[in-house]
Amino acid sequence: MKNILPLLVFILVFGSCAAQNTNTSANDSRPKLVVGIVVDQMRYDYLTRFESKFGNGGFKRMMNEGFNCKNNHFNYVPTYTGPGHASVFTGTTPKYHGIISNNWYDKEIKKVVYCAGDDSVESVGTQSAAGMMSPHRMLTTSFADENRLFTQMSGKTIGVAQKDRGAILPAGHTADAAYWFHGADEGVWVTSSFYMETLPNWVKKFNKSDAAESYFKDWVTLYDIATYEESGADENDFEGGFRGKETATFPYELDKLKDQNGGFDIIKYSAYGNSLTTDFAIAAIEGEDLGEDEITDVLTVSYSSTDYVGHNFGVNSKEVEDTYLRLDKDLERLFDFLDKRVGNGEYTVFLTSDHGAVNVPSYLQSVKIPAGYLDYNDRKAKFTAFLEATYGTKDIVENVSNNQIFFNKAKLKELGLNIHEIEQALVDEQISYPNIAKVYTATTMNSTNYSTGIEVLLQNGFNQKRSGDVIVVDDIAHIAYSRTGSTHGSGLNYDTHVPLLFMGKGIKKGHTFEKTVIPDIAPTMSALLGISFPNGSTGNVLGFVFD
Known part of the structure; x- marks a missing residue:
């Protein structure tokens, strides 16, 4: 008996240590923070078209340090913002998650509904109806939901975007918060009573600052406009522009134009809207202490200005080019902040888009490519x-x-x-x-x-x-739209082929031309975190991106 007791003690102690080491190892393998970035209306070829002008800390950092899926596509129609954001984070398509468009005709109640609209909740942070939103029409979970369930609701989820649907749908049903920008005459970040009854102090502080007002300035090109050889002429017949300015040409005096163009909304329609979003995302990381412990948090960020600018000026415009060059700087700023706050190698980022866009059909016609208007x-x-x-x-x-x-x-x-x-x-x-x-x-x-x-x-x-x-x-490249600016929605390559970049903890360096699809993203992130896949997920795990 005396000989057996030391052995039992050894087994108990060793077993306990081994269990602790196993748990520690499991925790160590997970990033402290996952940042899911969606760039609204980003065609894949923007990565290659503007690559020579990108710095080393934004898009290029993701391509050079991370994994680049170069043949990534949407595998459904329609390619709109609401379905796109839902599909990225739920790992399935409208067939299952139910977000079939931005707005759709509801056959039961006999009226058109909005994908994030919810009359049962109240606005928080504004007296307007801009906050009456929730994810209640999305039928499945997101990987952020599954992370919340896995961590017993200890892992936080925060959604950030200028568009309400771009913040709400990615964050899922169990998010701590989703925030979106209400422009007009207020220029504040708001939410809904679905998440909380009053804004946190850090959001109130941000709204009281001059962060939004600071972007009422001249929108000029980041670099000498003569070097923007990747885009068409600055003055042409294929761009919309702003009310109060005769031509759609740089520079744009936003402070002078704001009263005729929706007040604070003009910021969303300029490259500076993405900078404001980055400001708020950084404030959210600080204010919510994201990535501060070993329990994985999720931050979803959607950059909406790329879509607003694309719709207004078109795929081939210098305005679109400048917006992406400035976004590249904003991504660098965000990544630098994450390096310092969370730790380089302690977070994981993916970047994709909710859809691409067709080149302006009137421009395509001018160069003898079949296109037209409906x-x-x-x-x-x-x-x-x-x-x-x-x-x-x-x-x-x-x-x-x-x-x-x-x-x-x-x-x-x-x-x-x-x-x-x-x-x-x-x-x-x-x-x-x-047609x-x-x-x-x-x-x-x-x-x-x-x-x-x-x-x-x-x-x-x-x-x-x-x-x-x-x-x-x-018909291909035929749209119901004005003769200026770009739009989207089809199942053709210009709308379906979008970037997919991974970077950070657990991700290896490399690239592939193997076809990947948008619903692959959520199960891949779930596999990285070791959590359940979203309950309606139909995508595949992209195991080749893992280190």
Whole structure:
């Protein structure tokens, strides 16, 4: 017995130490902070087009120190902001997470709803309705939610963006907070009662500072505009510009133009909106003590000004180029701060986009590339005439939006019409219209398992409860938009091919041309953290990015 006791003591002590070492090792393998960055409307080729002018601390640092997935795509339609942010962080597509557009027609309540709108909550930080938002329409968890569950709600999640949907959807359902910028005549960062009843002191302090007002200054190019050879002429016929300024050319005197362009909103439409977002993100890291202990926190940051500038000035503009060169400096500033605050090698960052953008069709036409503009009013008139001539009423269609046709099921039943026959009749009619490339029915989306082509993307974006009865696909590079500026939404490469960069703890240096898709990001981050995948995740773990 005396010989056995020392052995038992040894086993108990060694086993306890081994268990502690195992737990410590598991904790040591996880980053203290994950920063998920979404650059709104960033095409992949912006990385290569502007690379020679980037510094070494922003985009290039991620490419040189981290892992670059060079053939990364969205695998669904439509490529809009709401679905994009939801898909990045949930690891699935609108088919499952339910964010089928920024706005969509709700078949149950018979009205258009906003992806983040929520009448059941109150604004916090403003008296306006700008804060009446929440993630309640997103049906699945994000990897940030899963991290919260894994850490017994000890790991924090904070979402930051100028756009409400860009802050709310990535942060998920269990976030400590999501903050977005309310411009107009206030220029403050706000949230909703979904998260809290009053703003934290650090946010109040930030709002009382002159941080926003400081960007009412001249927007001039970061470098000599003559060196911006990667973009078209500064003055051309393909850009929108600002009210109160005759030409869409540098410089832009934001302080003089603000009253005619939405007050503080003009900051969002300039490169400085991203700088303001970086200011606030840094304040959030400090104010919330993110990355201060061994329990992983998550910060989501969406840079929205790239989208606003792209819509206004177009893919080929010097304004877009300057916005990315300035964003590069903001990323460097953010990474430098993380190095000092959290520790170089103690955090992990990924960067991607919510969609790309088409080059301005009028510009494409000028260089003899097929492109054009859609006349939805003409299309609507033809369709209405067809319905009335064929069925005696236009009321069998309840709504047409987001390239989808929604039936009035009650009217079909009243008239004794077969829904499947009507589906096919509308397909045959719509495909005869100019600039419509393909038309599909809900029945086809639900019953056919596609493996290639645009049909796969349509199917991944089709939610049986929320999507329409007939889906229309427009011709390549044809948009319903003004003849100036860029937009997005299609399943074509200019909208689907976006960056995917990883850097930091657990990430190796390298690159791949292997195709990756947006839903791969969330399960990859979940695998890095050793947590459950988001509950609706359909993506794959990109194991080749791990060190």
